[in-house]
Amino acid sequence: MIEEILSALVAVATLQNLLIMAAGIWGGVIVGAIPGMTGTMAVTLALPFTFYMDPVPSILLLVALYKGSTYGGSVSAILIKTPGTASAACTALDGYPLAQQGKAGKALNMALYSSVIGDFLSNMSLIFFAVPLAALALHIGPPEFFMLMLFALTTVAGVSGNSLLLGMISAALGLLLATVGEDMYGSFRFAFLPDMQAGLSIAPVLIGLFALPELIKLIVMRAATTEDAATLGAQNITRAEFMGSLRSILKGSVIGSVLGAIPGIGPSSAAFFSYGEAQRSSKNGANFGKGELEGIAASESANNGACGATMIPLLALGVPGDVITGVMLGAFMIQGLTPGPLLFQTNIHEVYMLLIGMLVSSVLLFFAGKITMRMFSKVALIPQSLLTPLVLLLCIFGIYSIASSTFDVAVLLVMGVVGFGMFLLNIPAAPFLIAFILGPMIEENLRRALAISRGDLSVLLSSPITWVFAALIIFVLGLTIRREIQKSKTERRVEQ
Amino acid sequence: MTKPVLRGLLFIAFFALCAFVLVPVFVPRPAFIPGFAPPPDMWPKAVSLVGVALGVLVLLLAFREGQPVDEPIKTDGSSAARMGLRFLGVLVAFVLFLVVMPYTGFLVATMLLTLTMVLMTGERGYRIWIALLAFAAPVLLLLFFNSALGTQFPKGALAKLLGF
Numbered sequence: 115m116i117e118e119i120l121s122a123l124v125a126v127a128t129l130q131n132l133l134i135m136a137a138g139i140w141g142g143v144i145v146g147a148i149p150g151m152t153g154t155m156a157v158t159l160a161l162p163f164t165f166y167m168d169p170v171p172s173i174l175l176l177v178a179l180y181k182g183s184t185y186g187g188s189v190s191a192i193l194i195k196t197p198g199t200a201s202a203a204c205t206a207l208d209g210y211p212l213a214q215q216g217k218a219g220k221a222l223n224m225a226l227y228s229s230v231i232g233d234f235l236s237n238m239s240l241i242f243f244a245v246p247l248a249a250l251a252l253h254i255g256p257p258e259f260f261m262l263m264l265f266a267l268t269t270v271a272g273v274s275g276n277s278l279l280l281g282m283i284s285a286a287l288g289l290l291l292a293t294v295g296e297d298m299y300g301s302f303r304f305a306f307l308p309d310m311q312a313g314l315s316i317a318p319v320l321i322g323l324f325a326l327p328e329l330i331k332l333i334v335m336r337a338a339t340t341e342d343a344a345t346l347g348a349q350n351i352t353r354a355e356f357m358g359s360l361r362s363i364l365k366g367s368v369i370g371s372v373l374g375a376i377p378g379i380g381p382s383s384a385a386f387f388s389y390g391e392a393q394r395s396s397k398n399g400a401n402f403g404k405g406e407l408e409g410i411a412a413s414e415s416a417n418n419g420a421c422g423a424t425m426i427p428l429l430a431l432g433v434p435g436d437v438i439t440g441v442m443l444g445a446f447m448i449q450g451l452t453p454g455p456l457l458f459q460t461n462i463h464e465v466y467m468l469l470i471g472m473l474v475s476s477v478l479l480f481f482a483g484k485i486t487m488r489m490f491s492k493v494a495l496i497p498q499s500l501l502t503p504l505v506l507l508l509c510i511f512g513i514y515s516i517a518s519s520t521f522d523v524a525v526l527l528v529m530g531v532v533g534f535g536m537f538l539l540n541i542p543a544a545p546f547l548i549a550f551i552l553g554p555m556i557e558e559n560l561r562r563a564l565a566i567s568r569g570d571l572s573v574l575l576s577s578p579i580t581w582v583f584a585a586l587i588i589f590v591l592g593l594t595i596r597r598e599i600q601k602s603k604t605e606r607r608v609e610q
Numbered sequence: 611m612t613k614p615v616l617r618g619l620l621f622i623a624f625f626a627l628c629a630f631v632l633v634p635v636f637v638p639r640p641a642f643i644p645g646f647a648p649p650p651d652m653w654p655k656a657v658s659l660v661g662v663a664l665g666v667l668v669l670l671l672a673f674r675e676g677q678p679v680d681e682p683i684k685t686d687g688s689s690a691a692r693m694g695l696r697f698l699g700v701l702v703a704f705v706l707f708l709v710v711m712p713y714t715g716f717l718v719a720t721m722l723l724t725l726t727m728v729l730m731t732g733e734r735g736y737r738i739w740i741a742l743l744a745f746a747a748p749v750l751l752l753l754f755f756n757s758a759l760g761t762q763f764p765k766g767a768l769a770k771l772l773g774f
Contacts (some may be wrong), residue, residue, distance in 0.1 A: 133714060145652040303651075497736065500728065503728045504743055
């Protein structure tokens with residue numbers, strides 16, 4: 115094992131890999147810092163470029179973009195009170211008041227230190243937990259995998275958007291779209307056009323669904339987005355300030371790592387949970403929301419802490435926990451690697467390279483954050499009216515270049531319109547995408563399970579593992595319904 | 611008709627269309643299915659029927675009071691008709707882009723689409739940046755993808771006619 119790790123270390127430590135990771139982190143920080151540009155967008159836009167790279171550097175690039183954008187989201191949150199990503203929403207609560215007090219530099223530095231520590235600890239949890247989980251997963255069959263994926267889908271449907279029902283509808287739409295093309299026994303389903311016989315590619319569907327609706331929204335709604343950026347002001351964090359926030363950083367890192375490893379939770383929920391916990395337990399809790407560094411530390415350590423952990427179910431079980439890891443699953447498959455327990459047997463060298471690369475990217479995040487801090491206030495002010503058409507341009511060129519297919523470009527544009535329609539109807543996009551990616555695997559495992567059991571549906575509840583997942587599904591559904599009822603009651607009380 | 615009711619009706623209509631029209635017509639059953647393997651239409655039909663059931667639930671809940679309120683959509687205050695026209699403009703631009711591309715080629719079509727999109731956002735300032743974005747950026751991207759990745763973009767009948 116030590117030999118394999120050392121060999122992977124040597125393979126990662128090439129100038130090319132380091133440059134790719136640095137570019138990914140730096141690019142992610144910039145994209146995340148621009149309001150309206152999300153980490154999902156950064157990762158999806160980079161996907162076409164990875165087709166021409168080796169497997170490990172391509173995944174490292176996507177991981178670096180993910181981490182960079184998660185940190186970058188805090189920049190516009192602090193400077194212009196507009197979180198670049200949803201996971202930075204809590205950071206704005208204390209970051210912007212600090213910027214108004216002339217301490218934007220301090221806030222950015224605290225966000226950077228917390229992000230780096232959270233990220234590093236999260237990567238360690240990935241290294242320690244992914245391997246045993248993968249070994250356990252080797253002993254489970256099609257019924258168990260079906261129930262596991264159903265659980266992941268239920269969780270994503272439950273936590274995305276305002277309504278469990280709309281989340282489930284979104285997942286059903288994604289599952290249905292995933293059936294387009296040739297099935298496992300050679301039947302062509304919904305092949306209205308000859309190009310549809312091979313099914314719809316992941317890249318145009320997900321890029322169209324996540325990147326283009328922003329442009330259509332801007333054109334149709336034209337809601338004002340400009341804010342004035344604060345100057346950096348006082349920069350350095352004192353030792354006392356750092357030590358005062360260390361407890362919240364460590365706690366946030368653990369919260370991020372645990373919640374990130376559960377499919378469907380992701381960085382945003384981790385940040386909110388950690389912020390709430392820090393506010394409850396800190397002696398400075400009363401200052402939260404008024405410009406408290408510890409608030410930034412709690413939020414940022416948790417959202418970056420979730421980044422590495424979201425890779426645990428992806429690598430060990432082949433189940434993406436959120437949209438970004440869903441995109442990464444697509445990237446793995448395009449590269450001929452299938453995440454899941456077998457990956458740890460057939461491609462252990464690549465797995466170690468990936469894990470080591472992720473640790474290195476934590477260090478790179480620190481330097482990228484430091485170097486780019488000065489330019490942040492300008493980046494966050496790029497007008498949306500120029501930025502979103504540029505995104506469209508990148509999408510069209512990127513998608514065409516993947517398979518030289520005009521049909522894929524058409525799918526991209528159609529999915530953009532579909533994404534806008536979903537926005538109008540308040541249907542969350544994340545369950546749709548996760549279902550679209552998991553759809554073929556869910557169906558295949560269900561059909562295999564039914565073939566093994568001669569069509570007996572009780573096979574889906576035939577082992578203790580399937581029972582555990584069934585119980586978890588019921589638990590998540592119950593919890594989500596309870597939350598929605600409570601929310602509805604609170605809203606009614608406020609109205610009265 | 612309120613938005614939640616319309617939403618419920620749309621879901622029911624779409625999933626019912628899939629379950630009872632599209633699946634029977636566009637999901638052919640093979641003559642031979644090995645062993646006890648379920649047929650290819652089992653899964654899409656099951657998902658569609660679940661979708662119909664969920665749609666009915668959405669519709670029923672829409673008639674009940676006290677449901678969570680949808681977050682308001684931020685706009686510039688334009689009328690619904692004007693916003694509808696803008697959306698129609700986007701659809702027309704996308705369709706024209708795909709129709710025109712075989713004639714003008716990929717480069718010219720993307721230039722026209724980008725310029726149209728920028729102007730449709732209402733942006734009239736930053737004229738130099740708009741020109742760079744609409745005309746220089748597609749050229750740079752084409753050169754990059756062509757030279758670095760070897761992608762061959764459609765030249766278009768018009769370009770071929772002009773001898774490019």
